[in-house]
Amino acid sequence: AQRVTQPEKLLSVFKGAPVELKCNYSYSGSPELFWYVQYSRQRLQLLLRHISRESIKGFTADLNKGETSFHLKKPFAQEEDSAMYYCAPDSGGGADGLTFGKGTHLIIQP
Amino acid sequence: EAQVTQNPRYLITVTGKKLTVTCSQNMNHEYMSWYRQDPGLGLRQIYYSMNVEVTDKGDVPEGYKVSRKEKRNFPLILESPSPNQTSLYFCASSLSGGQVSYGYTFGSGTRLTVV
Numbered sequence: 001a002q003r004v005t006q007p008e009k010l011l012s013v014f015k016g017a018p019v020e021l022k023c024n025y026s027y028s029g030s031p032e033l034f035w036y037v038q039y040s041r042q043r044l045q046l047l048l049r050h051i052s053r054e055s056i057k058g059f060t061a062d063l064n065k066g067e068t069s070f071h072l073k074k075p076f077a078q079e080e081d082s083a084m085y086y087c088a089p090d091s092g093g094g095a096d097g098l099t100f101g102k103g104t105h106l107i108i109q110p
Numbered sequence: 111e112a113q114v115t116q117n118p119r120y121l122i123t124v125t126g127k128k129l130t131v132t133c134s135q136n137m138n139h140e141y142m143s144w145y146r147q148d149p150g151l152g153l154r155q156i157y158y159s160m161n162v163e164v165t166d167k168g169d170v171p172e173g174y175k176v177s178r179k180e181k182r183n184f185p186l187i188l189e190s191p192s193p194n195q196t197s198l199y200f201c202a203s204s205l206s207g208g209q210v211s212y213g214y215t216f217g218s219g220t221r222l223t224v225v
Contacts, residue, residue: 032210034213043200043216043218046213049212049213086153093209094205094206094207094212096166097158097168097202097214098143098145098153098155098214099155100152103152
């Protein structure tokens with residue numbers, strides 16, 4: 001069965017500290033991996049696609065196929081990074097929608 | 111502006127009174143889907159659609175219906191709402207890329223309360 005796990009419900013770090021949000025997946029084939037972010041009372045937004053290898057708002061994510069992980073990282077957290085973060089593997093080219101992890105609530109303390 | 115528009119943003123209704131939440135996108139996207147978001151459970155997919163007249167169940171379809179008569183619209187229908195359908199609902203759409211996924215664009219959400 002396809003499964004995505006975000007082990008931390010809540011992650012609290014101080015401003016300026018490094019951040020790592022974990023995501024592990026169990027999927028057949030080679031899914032594409034996405035991170036979505038939801039700021040307070042706002043819609044979900046696409047943050048990162050692993051295939052594009054971009055750095056958005058200072059975040060990067062490395063796909064580790066051996067460990068089936070796609071952890072989201074940022075070297076220096078900022079207060080505006082406080083949000084809910086969702087990992088979403090996609091094995092169907094997007095056709096059948098997304099299966100999300102349960103999300104990690106990131107709180108950046110001043 | 112490219113966007114996914116949901117209406118209404120907020121809705122309070124009574125048990126058993128049929129309602130429809132509309133979703134419209136102006137990006138000519140083939141793929142559309144509905145999700146509900148609940149505390150502690152994250153986002154769960156209700157239904158999805160790959161194109162006009164092509165819809166299928168997601169993980170939590172019970173109590174919901176959808177239709178896709180036009181490419182831009184994908185309404186969510188609750189024939190007989192119950193209190194356990196109180197939730198925050200999101201509609202999303204994506205361009206078709208064959209085996210490549212472009213990621214989804216989300217609407218602003220509809221907060222539904224069923225009393």
